[in-house]
Amino acid sequence: MSDTERKPQRLIRADSWRLVRAARFLLERGRTARLKRLFSRLHPADTADILEELDDDSMRSAFDLLEQEAASEVLEEIEDRDLRALADGLSDDVLVSLLGDMATDEAADLIQQLSPERAERVLGLIEPEDQEDLRRLVAFSPETAGAIMDSEFAVVREDALTAEAIEAVREMADELEDIHYVYVVDNAKRLRGVLPLHRLLLTPPGTPVSKIMITDVVTVPPNLDQEDVALLAQRYDLERIPVVDTDGIFLGRITVTDIVDVVSDEVEEDFSRLAGVDDEELHERSVTKISRLRLPWLFVGLIGGLVSAFLMGKFQASLEEVIVLAFFVPVIMNMGGSVGMQSSAIAIRGLATGEIDPGRLMARLWTELRVGFINGLATGGLLALLAGFWQGPSIAIILGTAMLSVNIVATVFGTFVPMLLKKLGFDPALAAGPFITTVNDVVDLLVYLGIATTFLAHWGA
Amino acid sequence: MSDTERKPQRLIRADSWRLVRAARFLLERGRTARLKRLFSRLHPADTADILEELDDDSMRSAFDLLEQEAASEVLEEIEDRDLRALADGLSDDVLVSLLGDMATDEAADLIQQLSPERAERVLGLIEPEDQEDLRRLVAFSPETAGAIMDSEFAVVREDALTAEAIEAVREMADELEDIHYVYVVDNAKRLRGVLPLHRLLLTPPGTPVSKIMITDVVTVPPNLDQEDVALLAQRYDLERIPVVDTDGIFLGRITVTDIVDVVSDEVEEDFSRLAGVDDEELHERSVTKISRLRLPWLFVGLIGGLVSAFLMGKFQASLEEVIVLAFFVPVIMNMGGSVGMQSSAIAIRGLATGEIDPGRLMARLWTELRVGFINGLATGGLLALLAGFWQGPSIAIILGTAMLSVNIVATVFGTFVPMLLKKLGFDPALAAGPFITTVNDVVDLLVYLGIATTFLAHWGA
Numbered sequence: 002m003s004d005t006e007r008k009p010q011r012l013i014r015a016d017s018w019r020l021v022r023a024a025r026f027l028l029e030r031g032r033t034a035r036l037k038r039l040f041s042r043l044h045p046a047d048t049a050d051i052l053e054e055l056d057d058d059s060m061r062s063a064f065d066l067l068e069q070e071a072a073s074e075v076l077e078e079i080e081d082r083d084l085r086a087l088a089d090g091l092s093d094d095v096l097v098s099l100l101g102d103m104a105t106d107e108a109a110d111l112i113q114q115l116s117p118e119r120a121e122r123v124l125g126l127i128e129p130e131d132q133e134d135l136r137r138l139v140a141f142s143p144e145t146a147g148a149i150m151d152s153e154f155a156v157v158r159e160d161a162l163t164a165e166a167i168e169a170v171r172e173m174a175d176e177l178e179d180i181h182y183v184y185v186v187d188n189a190k191r192l193r194g195v196l197p198l199h200r201l202l203l204t205p206p207g208t209p210v211s212k213i214m215i216t217d218v219v220t221v222p223p224n225l226d227q228e229d230v231a232l233l234a235q236r237y238d239l240e241r242i243p244v245v246d247t248d249g250i251f252l253g254r255i256t257v258t259d260i261v262d263v264v265s266d267e268v269e270e271d272f273s274r275l276a277g278v279d280d281e282e283l284h285e286r287s288v289t290k291i292s293r294l295r296l297p298w299l300f301v302g303l304i305g306g307l308v309s310a311f312l313m314g315k316f317q318a319s320l321e322e323v324i325v326l327a328f329f330v331p332v333i334m335n336m337g338g339s340v341g342m343q344s345s346a347i348a349i350r351g352l353a354t355g356e357i358d359p360g361r362l363m364a365r366l367w368t369e370l371r372v373g374f375i376n377g378l379a380t381g382g383l384l385a386l387l388a389g390f391w392q393g394p395s396i397a398i399i400l401g402t403a404m405l406s407v408n409i410v411a412t413v414f415g416t417f418v419p420m421l422l423k424k425l426g427f428d429p430a431l432a433a434g435p436f437i438t439t440v441n442d443v444v445d446l447l448v449y450l451g452i453a454t455t456f457l458a459h460w461g462a
Numbered sequence: 463m464s465d466t467e468r469k470p471q472r473l474i475r476a477d478s479w480r481l482v483r484a485a486r487f488l489l490e491r492g493r494t495a496r497l498k499r500l501f502s503r504l505h506p507a508d509t510a511d512i513l514e515e516l517d518d519d520s521m522r523s524a525f526d527l528l529e530q531e532a533a534s535e536v537l538e539e540i541e542d543r544d545l546r547a548l549a550d551g552l553s554d555d556v557l558v559s560l561l562g563d564m565a566t567d568e569a570a571d572l573i574q575q576l577s578p579e580r581a582e583r584v585l586g587l588i589e590p591e592d593q594e595d596l597r598r599l600v601a602f603s604p605e606t607a608g609a610i611m612d613s614e615f616a617v618v619r620e621d622a623l624t625a626e627a628i629e630a631v632r633e634m635a636d637e638l639e640d641i642h643y644v645y646v647v648d649n650a651k652r653l654r655g656v657l658p659l660h661r662l663l664l665t666p667p668g669t670p671v672s673k674i675m676i677t678d679v680v681t682v683p684p685n686l687d688q689e690d691v692a693l694l695a696q697r698y699d700l701e702r703i704p705v706v707d708t709d710g711i712f713l714g715r716i717t718v719t720d721i722v723d724v725v726s727d728e729v730e731e732d733f734s735r736l737a738g739v740d741d742e743e744l745h746e747r748s749v750t751k752i753s754r755l756r757l758p759w760l761f762v763g764l765i766g767g768l769v770s771a772f773l774m775g776k777f778q779a780s781l782e783e784v785i786v787l788a789f790f791v792p793v794i795m796n797m798g799g800s801v802g803m804q805s806s807a808i809a810i811r812g813l814a815t816g817e818i819d820p821g822r823l824m825a826r827l828w829t830e831l832r833v834g835f836i837n838g839l840a841t842g843g844l845l846a847l848l849a850g851f852w853q854g855p856s857i858a859i860i861l862g863t864a865m866l867s868v869n870i871v872a873t874v875f876g877t878f879v880p881m882l883l884k885k886l887g888f889d890p891a892l893a894a895g896p897f898i899t900t901v902n903d904v905v906d907l908l909v910y911l912g913i914a915t916t917f918l919a920h921w922g923a
Contacts, residue, residue, distance in 0.1 A: 018819040046697045170660050179701065180660040181642050198659040199641040203632050235726065236507045238719040240640065240701065257718045258699040264722055265696065268729035269811065275736060276807030277800055283808065283817045288829060292836040295804050299841050302800040306793030307848060313789040320785060327781060327788035328774040331795055332767030335903055338799065339738055339763040339896060343756050346737030347744065350730065356744045358479040368749060375753040380760050387768060435800060442796055 024051045028059050037066045045074035053083050053284065061090040073102035076111060080284050085114040093119075097126045100135075106151040106259070109138035137252070146230050147223030149263065150244045150253035155183045157210055159193045164206040166196060182241055184251060185214050191249040192220065195241075220245045223252055230255060231263040232355065270430065271349055275342075277302075277435040298435040305439030309334075309446050316450040319457055325392050326453050329400055330446070336380060337407045337445030338438055344369055344415030345437050352419060352429045359423045369412040377408030399456050403449040410448055411441055485512045489520055498527045506535035514544050514745065522551040534563035537572060541745050546575040554580075558587045561596075567612040567720070570599035598713075607691045608684030610724065611705045611714035616644045618671055620654045625667040627657060643702055645712060646675045652710040653681065656702075681706045684713055691716060692724040693816065731891065732810055736803075738763075738896040759896040766900030770795075770907050777911040780918055786853050787914050790861055791907070797841060798868045798906030799899055805830055805876030806898050813880060813890045820884045830873040838869030860917050864910040871909055872902055 020043075027036040040048050040063075048067070052060045052075065064087055067075060076084065076099060088096060088111060100108045100123070112120050112135065120139070124132055134152045141147030153176055155169040166183045173180055183196040194214030204213050220243045221230050234242060240257040266280075273280045277298035285291055313320065313330075320327050348365070351357030357365060381404030389397030418437055419429035481504075488497040501509050501524075509528070513521045513536065525548055528536060537545065537560060549557060549572060561569045561584070573581050573596065581600070585593055595613045602608025614637055616630040627644045634641055644657040655675030665674050681704045682691050695703060701718040727741075734741045738759035746752055774781065774791075781788050809826070812818030818826060842865030850858030879898055880890035 018816075018821060044698060046699075050697075167663055171664050174660055174664060179642070179658065181640070197640060198663060199631050199635055202628055202659060202663050203635060231722075235719075235722055236511075237505060238507075240718060257701060257722065258696075261692075261696055261718065261722055261725055264726045265729060268726060268733060272729060272733045272736065272807065272811065275733065276803050278804045278807050283812055283815065288832045289836065291829070291833050292840075295801075295833065296837055296840055298804070299797065299800055299837055300844075302796045303793065303841050303845060306790075306796040307845075309792035309796070310789040310849075313792070314786075317785060317789075320788060324778060324782055324785070324788075325775075327785075327791070328771040328778075329767075330788070330791050331770035331774070331903060331907060332764065334792055334795060335763045335767040335770070335900065336760065339760055339899070340756075342737050343739045343759070346733065346739050350733065351744055354744065360479060368752070371749045372752050372756065375750065376757055376760055379753075379757055380764050383761075384764060384768075388771075438800070439796070442792060446792060 020047065021051050021054045024063070025055065025059075028055070028063060033062075033066055036063065040067055040071065045071060046078045049075045049078035052087075053080055056286075057086045057090075060086065064090075069098070070102060073099045077103055077107040081110070081114055082281070082284055084111055088115055093123055093126060096123055100127065101131065104151050105131075105134055105138055105153060105253075106149055109135055109148070112139050113143070141223055144227045145223060146221045146225045146227065146242075146244050146255060147252070149227055149230070149259045150223070150255045152253045153177055154254055155180055156251070157183055157185055157196075159185050159187050159211050161185075161210050162206065163201055163204050163208045163210060163213070166201055166210050167206065170198070170201070183210070184243060184254070185210050186251050189248075190251055192218070192243055192245050192251040194218065195243065218243060221255070222246065227263045228267050228353070231260050231267065234260045235264070267353070271353060274430040275346060275349070301435045302439055305442055308443050312443065312446055312450065316454060319450065319454045322457065323396075323453075325396055326399070326450075329388065329396075330449070332384065332400075333403055333407055333445055333449045334442055336404060337411045337441055340373065340376070340408050340411035341415040341437055341441040344373075344412045345419055348416045348419040349429050352423050357420075359420060362417075362420050362424070365420065366413055366416055369416045370409060373409040373412030374405070376412075377405035380408065381405040395456070395460070399453045402456075403452045406448050406452065407445045410444060414441055414444065481508065482512050482515045485524070486516065486520075489516070489524060494523075494527055497524065501528055501532065506532060507539045510536045510539035513548075514541055517747075518547045518551075522548065525551075530559070531563060534560045538564055538568040542571070542575055543742070543745055545572055549576055554584055554587060557584055561588065562592065565612050566592075566595050566599055566614060566714075567610055570596055570609070573600050574604070602684055605688045606684060607682045607686045607688065607703075607705050607716060608713070610688055610691070610720045611684070611716045613714045614638055615715055616641055617712070618644055618646055618657075620646050620648050620672050622646075622671050623667065624662055624665050624669045624671060624674070627662055627671050628667065631659070631662070644671070645704060645715070646671050647712050650709075651712055653679070653704055653706050653712040655679065656704065679704060682716070683707065688724045689728050689814070692721050692728065695721045696725070728814070732814060735891040736807060736810070762896045763900055766903055769904050773904065773907055773911065777915060780911065780915045783918065784857075784914075786857055787860070787911075790849065790857075791910070793845065793861070794864055794868055794906055794910045795903055797865060798872045798902055801834065801837070801869050801872035802876035802898055802902040805834075805873045806880055809877045809880040810890050813884050818881075820881060823878075823881050823885070826881065827874055827877055830877045831870060834870040834873030835866070837873075838866035841869065842866040856917070856921070860914045863917075864913045867909050867913065868906045871905060875902055875905065 024036060024039065027039065048071065052063055055063060060083060064072065079087065100111065103111065112123065115123065124136060127135060138147065153173065155173040157166045157169050169183055170180055181198055183201065184192060185194040185196055187193050194216045195218050196210055196214045200213045219233060219237055219239060221233065223244050223246060230242060233239065234257065242255040244252045244255060246252055270280055279294040282291055282294050348357060352359055381401040384404050385397040385401030388400045415437060422431060423429045485497060485500065488500065509532065513524055516524060521544060525533065537548065540548065561572065573584065576584060585597060588596065599608065614634065616634040618627045618630050630644055631641055642659055644662065645653060646655040646657055648654050655672070655677045656679050657671055657675045661674045680694060680698055680700060682694065684705050684707060691703060694700065695718065703716045705713045705716060707713060731741055740755040743752055743755050746755065809818060813820055842862040845865050846858040846862030849861045876898060883892060884890045
């Protein structure tokens with residue numbers, strides 16, 4: 002909760018678009034004074050949202066209208082792509098002074114968007130103490146605890162009294178909008194405990210902090226994947242997670258608002274992979290760039306389709322003998338695709354949330370196999386019945402058997418691939434969408450045409 | 463951050479499964495004393511996780527081993543399905559006393575899992591004041607701000623001095639693990655401002671709270687969709703959101719840990735719909751229940767497949783004349799499916815996050831149409847080239863044209879349906895997965911066979 006006078010617009014979707022249109026209109030007409038006044042009343046998150054909708058040149062002109070403090074807050078909110086474009090338009094001096102006003106994790110993020118040479122040059126211009134903090138943050142791999150922690154917090158030594166802890170809060174109060182805890186460390190900066198502000202408020206000033214601090218604190222190492230940090234936070238309802246290294250040295254803390262972003266980014270990523278799209282596309286306005294992001298997935302599908310076409314060519318004799326078999330290719334492929342998608346989606350989310358135990362591959366496959374069997378009987382039975390009425394008993398038998406087989410193959414395949422990837426240390430979501438769908442299509446077609454040909458060879462049409 | 467002595471296990475996926483196996487082992491051998499000791503050392507979230515993995519009877523026996531306080535905390539953490547099963551095994555008296563120890567939003571959740579008669583009976587046994595709070599919460603529609611708020615907070619009147627605010631904090635300190643703000647209301651209980659604890663800590667005790675409170679507070683009405691609450695919290699990095707009614711009366715507040723759950727639930731829901739699965743399946747162990755959750759989607763696909771088969775029957779003459787046309791049905795359907803999935807996934811997420819403006823349908827369709835055109839040229843060109851070498855120029859022209867058309871049709875269709883649903887007030891994700899895929903399949907096939915037949919009729923094979 003910020004006590005800035007720039008009012009959050011409480012924007013809910015549609016409203017925010019009205020504001021974007023108003024800003025674009027003012028900018029196009031060159032009414033910069035009015036735009037400046039508009040920005041001065043907006044929350045930085047709303048301003049950032051407007052800037053993101055403008056082309057790079059307009060975005061830079063609009064950004065130049067912001068006051069220093071607002072400008073650094075807007076940089077904290079803006080998407081990486083636009084951050085890069087904005088930073089390119091700023092001089093080193095301006096950038097350094099804006100970085101000084103930003104939260105350290107966001108400042109580190111900005112520096113990582115610069116070219117290595119510029120990053121080094123800009124870092125060199127920052128005051129030694131802040132520079133050290135930033136260099137440490139920049140060094141952590143992206144998407145780890147170290148990369149999303151920040152280093153602004155109130156801290157006292159374990160032999161301090163509550164009065165000193167209150168002083169520590171006072172010193173941070175200008176810099177931080179929200180202070181909920183005071184961190185307690187020993188001489189070697191090892192984390193000893195955490196002191197919630199309400200305990201500080203309710204305890205006489207002469208009490209040793211070590212008497213009222215919480216010692217059983219959930220901490221994370223800096224190299225922990227941010228997804229695991231988020232799972233911990235969700236599991237234990239944590240609002241602040243201290244990051245400590247292997248020696249127990251207190252490095253920084255992760256706030257729950259960062260966790261919210263991680264949670265939505267990670268599920269969003271799985272969603273995108275399942276659909277064969279790139280997360281970045283949502284922030285992309287250029288048609289050719291969108292095309293370029295989507296095309297690789299389509300080529301994967303195209304190659305799979307060509308393999309299927311080639312396979313059907315191999316079964317040309319059966320197809321020419323009984324053209325009806327070709328009619329049901331869409332039925333088989335649709336079913337195989339849907340079943341494979343269901344199983345792989347469950348495996349991917351189950352592995353991500355921990356609901357599925359990656360150590361119990363065989364048990365999981367056994368479950369899926371039985372589900373595939375039941376659903377294969379249900380859909381195969383219905384298909385055999387309908388197709389039997391339409392095209393006679395031979396087709397009914399072929400389709401029923403193929404449908405059952407495809408259900409079993411697709412459930413097992415859709416489950417096996419993500420779990421295998423997980424075991425090999427890859428992201429199971431990599432397997433989702435186009436890849437599983439494409440291989441699955443080919444396998445299902447082979448099963449169907451194989452069954453049909455075998456049946457025709459033995460019993461005729 | 464809890465100061466309970468039950469230690470969080472800092473469980474990251476695989477670890478938690480080891481614990482589940484240990485608990486199951488102890489339970490099977492009837493070593494209840496050891497299991498009780500294990501539970502007494504565990505964080506309630508970890509205990510809940512173990513219980514969720516057991517069958518209903520074992521879960522109830524294990525739950526009976528918990529101390530009163532731990533039992534109510536475990537109820538706050540456990541999945542709805544298992545909550546129902548546990549509540550069914552408890553007497554009204556036990557349930558009422560457990561409810562008394564739970565956070566109000568979680569208690570309301572539990573009551574909503576009971577049969578209407580039992581809910582009424584249990585509510586009647588609760589002390590009048592708490593009963594009123596609970597009845598109000600239970601009355602809000604699920605998935606709204608009112609349903610996820612709770613009513614434990616420190617509150618003072620606007621004419622109070624800081625000393626009284628500190629007293630309010632003291633009164634709540636037993637009940638709440640984390641107190642970050644004191645809420646300031648007027649005589650009519652209208653919210654006037656919010657007072658962060660660090661301001662209280664740094665201000666002399668005789669100061670009027672109205673002098674140091676924040677007055678520009680983002681609030682939400684109780685009927686606001688929880689997804690919109692989460693978007694607001696993400697946008698403005700809010701950790702507490704007060705809920706006020708149309709008269710400005712302060713009803714309760716939503717904590718950021720609830721927001722984290724909402725964010726992950728909502729994206730999870732979109733993900734599940736895209737894949738044609740039900741979110742509930744992840745917590746489901748019974749094979750027949752999993753089958754039942756998946757089958758409706760498969761039947762949708764089956765019907766679509768049968769329509770496709772019927773369509774191909776209508777084009778039997780063309781297919782018999784040029785059997786090669788049938789070979790390429792998988793190519794066309796795979797491409798149409800992938801393209802439609804990409805466009806609808808982007809539309810669904812874009813609408814959910816506000817990146818896509820539902821008011822600008824035509825602009826969005828125009829973007830997608832151009833993307834479809836470019837990708838259609840790329841994939842159609844490649845396909846025509848490869849198929850031309852294999853099957854000659856007629857097939858190349860038919861396939862190239864069909865591929866281009868299918869790309870355009872599928873991008874436009876995949877975008878149009880979610881945006882239309884949004885405009886009509888439905889959840890755009892409803893359109894995802896099986897429904898869009900199935901209709902899209904049929905349309906794409908029609909486009910392909912239509913183009914092929916027209917071509918053959920005019921120019922022959």
